[in-house]
Amino acid sequence: MRHTISVLLQNKPGVLSRVTGLFSGRGFNIESLSVAQTLDPEVSCLTLVTSGDDMIIEQITKQLHKLIDAIKVTDMSEHDYVEREMALIRVKAEAHTRAEVLRVIDIFRGKVIDVGPKSYVVEVTGKDSKIQAVIDILRPIGIQEIVRCGTIAMTRAKKS
């Protein structure tokens, strides 16, 4: 099963390689990864998406927790949470396809962020399934390049 795991880490050199080394060394897989500083500049937040059966996920969270630089490990899948991914897509936009591209982007609430003579760069955010859907629809029109970032996630506010 797919799990989104969020890890608060001491913001120190080499910490990221401790995390990725743990995954490669133990044969766990990382589907996506994203890291950046939090409000506290000494702490960074790493979000990763991985998959495995319960025993593997339990090992992953325990091993992450065991890292001396890890402050907190949260398996988001045990909580109510929101998650987002972003993609930049360079898509062909010539006279006869421009309108079609704009319409698709509009439906998915994306944005055109760069306009070239024969192409647009569009920005889309959403869950991984939505990004995939945009890509599938734009592909026949002509995608030239895609850059996607890793998933980021946050727990929802507690009701009541």
Next chain:
Amino acid sequence: MKLTGAQAFIKCLEEHGVEVIFGYPGGAIIDIYDELMKCDTVKHVLTRHEQAAVHAADAYGRVKGEVGVALVTSGPGATNAVTGIASAYLDSIPMVVFTGQVPTMLIGNDAFQEVDIVGITRPVTKHNYLVKDAKDLVPTIREAFHLARTGRPGPVLIDLPKDVLATLIKYPEPKPVKMRTYKPTYEPHPGQIEKACLELLKAKRPVIYAGGGVINSNAFEDLTELAKKLNIPVTMTLMGLGGFPGTDSLSLGMLGMHGTYFANMAVANCDYLLAVGSRFDDRVTGRVDAFAPKAKIVHIDIDPASISKNVRVDIPIVADCKHALIAMNTWFDRNKDFDANARVEINRPWHEQIKDWKNKHPLGYVEETDIIKPQFVVQKLHELTGGNAIITTEVGQNQMWAAQFYHFNHPRHFMTSGGLGVMGYGFPAAIGAQMAAPDKVVIDIAGDGSIQMNIQELATARQEKLPVKVAILNNGYLGMVRQWQELFYDKKYSQTVMEVVPDFVKVAEAYGAVGLRATKPSEVEPVIMEALRTDNTVFMDFVVAREEGVYPMVPAGKATTEMLLV
């Protein structure tokens, strides 16, 4: 008053009560060696290879129950140390290793003798550090000692750039280490203890399976108390030997691949398995689904990641083994309904069954009159040292015979490379052990292949005038690999025949040590006696039955009940 980094380093070792360190100098670490020369509190033992320095520090720490310390230079010094660090990591041995590093301004430039040792050792250390700023030096060393010895112990490495050692700093006042992200759990959850105890009262066929955690947490007495109070048979892992008296009637000896028939049968048939400080290693479990299939499994371990890693457990207890065992003992002492005599009655059929297994297939070998059996040598060593020697081993058949036939009655008397299984461990480990326990008899039970991996340490032993004894079970083979080839590769002895073996007697003599040889069973005892009388380093070359095998044996991947017997 300000100190240089190197001076602060020495002062910090003193602050931690470090008396002996093992190492090898070089350009990047020369500042510390310069200070060591003026220092009379910290004794430095010069090994002849950095791997040996780390193994020696490993065994020194194990014998003393303290943190072992090794010191090596940058680049090749550091890479040579890696094997030793990996061995300590897999065996959860408390240790701090210091490596020299090129000056900070050169780091990353592929400078002379620069390697990224922090990167290289990341997967084989509990934690590691590169000290970039001299003011971090002392706090980092304090943190490293704290990490090495607390929680699940392990090696911690600190990389020391040369300029950091020359920088002047103010020595920070000693204060307890506080780490925001690291708080190992020592005390067991009372609810889990109660569950484990209640379940144990229901058990008709209980077994304790004790590992290295029992030794690390000094839980020998508490384990013994629990086993005796409830009349529970105890089996030990390779790392756990000495965690419970090996000659006690409740001892089942070692379990696993080369465990006793009765230990493996007991685990396979028990209805309650108390795993204490052990980690369900594949050499212990064999095929996991056939490991203790009928048992409620209770697992005490300080490392939560060890619990339910390979085998699902029913009652996890995250705690220091000693604390958890004390809690269990107290629970039974306070429980008015608990009746020790009734336990004996309830468990009687189980003990009868175990006795049957013991009688059917005791640990043994086929004795011969004209050729020395390696097991016989180990038995004689046990007998002639009263079972009180500190034994280290190399790796291979020698290691397994030592584990099987030297019945350890005390903790911290058996040093072996269990997890990594590295040939070349035993001799430097014996040197470290002898440094830690000068009045003890220390014997490395060795193979003719393994001893050659660190044979240069004869010089270290001689230089320190250590009366270390090495018993080489000389079969002219890489015996353990040969045994696998015999059993599973049609006896094709590819590259396991030692066509050239040095004359170990002469090698010893070349270093000024004593060499002795036995070629007949009748010579074994006199050779051992003479070695024990000698106040010098001794190599005993026992020319043994060449194709003797280690039995019982559970072929890799098989259930532990599928043993090949003698």
